[in-house]
Amino acid sequence: MSSVPGRPQPPPHPDHAPGSRPAADRAGARIDALRPALPSPLQTVADARFARRGVRLLLKRDDLIHPDLPGNKWRKLELNLRAAAATGPRPLLTFGGAYSNHLRATAAAGRLLGLATIGVVRGDELADRPLNPVLARCVADGMRLHFLTRSAYRRKAEPEVREALRARFGDCYVIPEGGSNALAATGCRTLGRELRAALDPADGPHVVGVACGTGGTLAGLAAGLADHRQPADPATGLTIDPPAGQTAEQTIEQTAEQTAERATERAAGSGARPRAIGFPVLRGDFLAAEILALQTEAFGARVGDWELDGRFHCGGYARTTPELDAFAADFADRHGLALDRVYVAKLLYGLTSLVEAGAIAGGSTVTAVITGPAPAP
Secondary structure: OEEEOOOOOOOOOOOOOOOOOOHHHHHHHHHHOOOOOOOOOEEEEOOHHHHOOOOEEEEEOHHHOOOOOOOOHHHHHHHHHHHHHHOOOOOEEEEEOOOOHHHHHHHHHHHHHOOOEEEEEEOHHHHHOOOOHHHHHHHHOOEEEEEEOHHHHHOOOOHHHHHHHHHHHOOOEEEOHHHOOHHHHHHHHHHHHHHHHHOOHHHOOEEEEEEEOOOHHHHHHHHHHOHHHOOEOOOOOOEOOOOOOOOHHHHHHHHHHHHHHHHHHHHOOOOOOOEEEEEEOOOOOOHHHHHHHHHHHHHOOOOOOEEEOOOOOOOOOOOOOHHHHHHHHHHHHHHOOOOOOOOHHHHHHHHHHHHHOOOOOOOOEEEEEOOOOOOOO
16 A cells, blocks of 8 residues: 655634634535536537437536536535535545546545545555556645555455554545445436426437446436426425335335336337436446445435446446547547547447437437546646
8 A cells, every 4th residue: 555645735724713603614615615507508419320310419518517626526526525514624535546537526626625635546556657647636636645456445345444544544534436425326316307407308208328437426317317206305305215114025116116117108209207328437237236225325215217238338447449439539520529538438439329229219319418527638
């Protein structure tokens, strides 16, 4: 294990300065002052590959939410940052790979909010190499990098590894890899709600695609797209699903009923329930279970009509192929939008392939959620 110090952090505000508000209130006010641009823009794109199949393409530009927080990470971080502020001034400690947008966003949030940040990075072999642009940006924003062996990183949730991190860095507010937890899924629910409000059912069946790393965005997106089906709690504005005390048997029955409803709607060509497709950027078939666990923790059960298509990871996380590179370059030439190869290029490559194969019916509207920033220069 080895660490790289970040830029020195500004001195913390005193917790109880005379005449001042409590530290948690001040931190909350600083979070409010970040002023994210929500709802994010929804843009129509004229793409001949979609048009000749009778499919409309929209881009949900979550990459434009905030100039300093890359991609859509505001949605996943906001409630975590508020929870951290409520517990008092502690460093934020989180996890990610060498090209993690989540690490970048956490580092930027720490700089903007005056919070110390620690990034635990997968792969101790990276400690002695020059930092790539993502990790260099993290350090420039004040994040202290700590590299774990790959075997230790896989065990990052185990008590032994967590205790070693606590012994090294002290008491921290821990945000999981990718920022994906119940708070993040709840934050991403607003993405689905924005799309529900903006998409016209008369525009045919709706398909919403998103790239998936840890699954938190898809978990919340699908829930937000389905929000019209459940009553809202007047005190919180959040959807109530399922009722408190629902048994496992009732949850299974509810899931079966929802599956039957989805099949009926699709057979009828109904656009009433948008379908969400997640495109994993990692190899393996573990993600569906993790998304289900996130939804269960955040919302009480599986929510919404979602599925995964794991054919477009191009070899795994941060890996690419000549076909993906050619697709991303062609998309940039056609539309003037540079695509990062880790997430967004794989999403659009997958959606375009499905449309060209006829897997998405003519008359549909496809919305691609642009979650990642433009590629680093």
